[in-house]
Amino acid sequence: xxxxxxxxxxxxxxxxxxxxxxxxxxxTSGTGLGTKARRLASYRLDGNQLTRLGGVLQSLISAxxxxxxxxxxxxxxxxxxxxxxxxxxxxxxxxxHGVALxxxxxxxxxxxxxxxxxxxxxxxKKLDAVLLAIDHRSLPLKxxxxxxxxxxxxxxQCAELLExxxxxxxxxxxxxxxxxxxxxxxxxLFGSLDRAMPGTLTAMINALNMRIVDMVRSSDxxxxxxxxxxxxxxxxxxxxxxxxxxxxLPFSNNYVPIYADHVARLIGSxxxxxxxxxxxxxxxxxxxxxxxxxxLEGIKVAQGDAxxxxxxxxxxxxxxxxxxxxxxxxxxKNTDEVARKPFREHPEMLLxxxxxxxxxxxxxxxxxxxxxxxxxxxxxxxxMVFVDDNPFERDLVRQMLPDVAVPELPEDPALYARTVMAxxxxxxVSFSEEDRNRSKSYEDNARRVALxxxxxxxxxYLQSLDMKISFAAFDAVGRxxxxxxxxxxxxxxxxxxxxxxxxxxxxxxxxxxxxxxVRLVDKFGDNGMISVAICRLSAPGAWDIDTWLMSCxxxxxxxxxxxxxxxxxxxxxxxxxxxxxxxxxxDKNGIVRDHYAKLGFAKTMEREDGATFWxxxxxxLPKAAPMIIQRSGLxxxx
Numbered sequence: 001x002x003x004x005x006x007x008x009x010x011x012x013x014x015x016x017x018x019x020x021x022x023x024x025x026x027x028t029s030g031t032g033l034g035t036k037a038r039r040l041a042s043y044r045l046d047g048n049q050l051t052r053l054g055g056v057l058q059s060l061i062s063a064x065x066x067x068x069x070x071x072x073x074x075x076x077x078x079x080x081x082x083x084x085x086x087x088x089x090x091x092x093x094x095x096x097h098g099v100a101l102x103x104x105x106x107x108x109x110x111x112x113x114x115x116x117x118x119x120x121x122x123x124x125k126k127l128d129a130v131l132l133a134i135d136h137r138s139l140p141l142k143x144x145x146x147x148x149x150x151x152x153x154x155x156x157q158c159a160e161l162l163e164x165x166x167x168x169x170x171x172x173x174x175x176x177x178x179x180x181x182x183x184x185x186x187x188x189l190f191g192s193l194d195r196a197m198p199g200t201l202t203a204m205i206n207a208l209n210m211r212i213v214d215m216v217r218s219s220d221x222x223x224x225x226x227x228x229x230x231x232x233x234x235x236x237x238x239x240x241x242x243x244x245x246x247x248x249l250p251f252s253n254n255y256v257p258i259y260a261d262h263v264a265r266l267i268g269s270x271x272x273x274x275x276x277x278x279x280x281x282x283x284x285x286x287x288x289x290x291x292x293x294x295x296l297e298g299i300k301v302a303q304g305d306a307x308x309x310x311x312x313x314x315x316x317x318x319x320x321x322x323x324x325x326x327x328x329x330x331x332x333k334n335t336d337e338v339a340r341k342p343f344r345e346h347p348e349m350l351l352x353x354x355x356x357x358x359x360x361x362x363x364x365x366x367x368x369x370x371x372x373x374x375x376x377x378x379x380x381x382x383x384m385v386f387v388d389d390n391p392f393e394r395d396l397v398r399q400m401l402p403d404v405a406v407p408e409l410p411e412d413p414a415l416y417a418r419t420v421m422a423x424x425x426x427x428x429v430s431f432s433e434e435d436r437n438r439s440k441s442y443e444d445n446a447r448r449v450a451l452x453x454x455x456x457x458x459x460x461y462l463q464s465l466d467m468k469i470s471f472a473a474f475d476a477v478g479r480x481x482x483x484x485x486x487x488x489x490x491x492x493x494x495x496x497x498x499x500x501x502x503x504x505x506x507x508x509x510x511x512x513x514x515x516x517x518v519r520l521v522d523k524f525g526d527n528g529m530i531s532v533a534i535c536r537l538s539a540p541g542a543w544d545i546d547t548w549l550m551s552c553x554x555x556x557x558x559x560x561x562x563x564x565x566x567x568x569x570x571x572x573x574x575x576x577x578x579x580x581x582x583x584x585x586x587d588k589n590g591i592v593r594d595h596y597a598k599l600g601f602a603k604t605m606e607r608e609d610g611a612t613f614w615x616x617x618x619x620x621l622p623k624a625a626p627m628i629i630q631r632s633g634l635x636x637x638x
Contacts, residue, residue, distance in 0.1 A: 054088025
């Protein structure tokens, strides 16, 4: 089952019999192309089906067709073997994760030469990232059993080669570098002793993979852990000597779909497409049995019972996800009081009521409840994952809410947790303290909403929050989180420009730029970094707002007024009399269509594509909201 799970992407629903005809019927132009393509990509497709769909998408991308809501991303690929063959599969898999992928592939086994040459074909287009898809065959590695010094020297040479390629990519393109770990070959010289014997390929690749991880940790790079994927499949399955000898395929053609899915989910995460909320059904999902029929004593959720332990595994995974910042919610057809009873009273339950940010237990359909959960959390439907044992409910949600991820579950509940995690819905490219605290911040937000309902008016509500807003210039401490916000924020993001961590570091020293990071604390907790603004000197006495983004969790608290006020105050201190800004429409940022108008800016222009341009004088200070202001690394301009 495990080999089928990963090799066949069994968390995805089977494609319809009309799949081939549906691919053929995709129009060559018009609206809704991206939505149709993503829906087709969201099925359990084999290599041939992915190639067919990917070929259609490549033609549309080459023709410059509008594939919104798919986000454009241009990927360079350098590495081992015949990589052109996997490109259509990568393109189709990327659509599954919300990305319109355009690939540029380097020459066969020419990674170093292509990377160091500024005129290389790989740099013919402006790239967002370059994937170094290199395996052991392209590296100066050979077995030297028992010779520790020679083995260490070879590992160092390999690491130096990879560092040279990655540094050249950054210097020649400014693109993000994705480094992948290296799967070990299946053949073992010494059997079990291979891992411990210096100079074996197994030992050297293990050491090199640790060096690759260190290269990612110490710089603005991203890790693709292909070694772990190969281990999940099995090295004898992953490596196909026949396919390497025949076509120079770096791994078995059978597993290109799972490799492509891992690449695609990583790219999706870079563009803020990773899911943020896990919504759980209850009966026969979180526990075995039906609480309304079987009662507290009859449901299966206990150690020593095979079924109960299977459901506890899913609860354990849900709690682990919550600990890394994923928000938990419940959608159950049940009476509210009955549904909550196991959370409150069953001694074996791992999940408790306090772990759930939004609890929807009623007799509405699941799609209606999921919409309500998304509204209360102020998250998009494409941030949701819905887990339900009932195939009818799964199909209903897929049909009514296609943006929601709904994994296919096997009949055996022992495999529920593994299936949910295999799908990679919550892929991460970094992890910060703000990420760790995200689930708690949503739980705190639910309490804020409850307080707002009780308050007599907005001013009273804001006053009661005891808010403290902190303004700071960009710095090394906040750099990783700033870059993460810039690359992941899609809704409250006026221009959706993206900057790598290295580019953020450059802004810190740019005398013609003013960059602001903003944090917010209130009586319910620390919201962390909630806003980023970047202004650039566009003319004498004028700043253009290059980037302005904010966490949707703090909407309605006048934070945007305070950020604008700070920009104006700091600008006036530096001789700035005028601010300009633009709103570039995307499928996600409609909530800030009128952002500048609400803040008192005057519209100066509107383009045919809907983009609007705005201007305001820095003398028009917004009224200060009821919050304490703190500054770090910035003078007090008031």
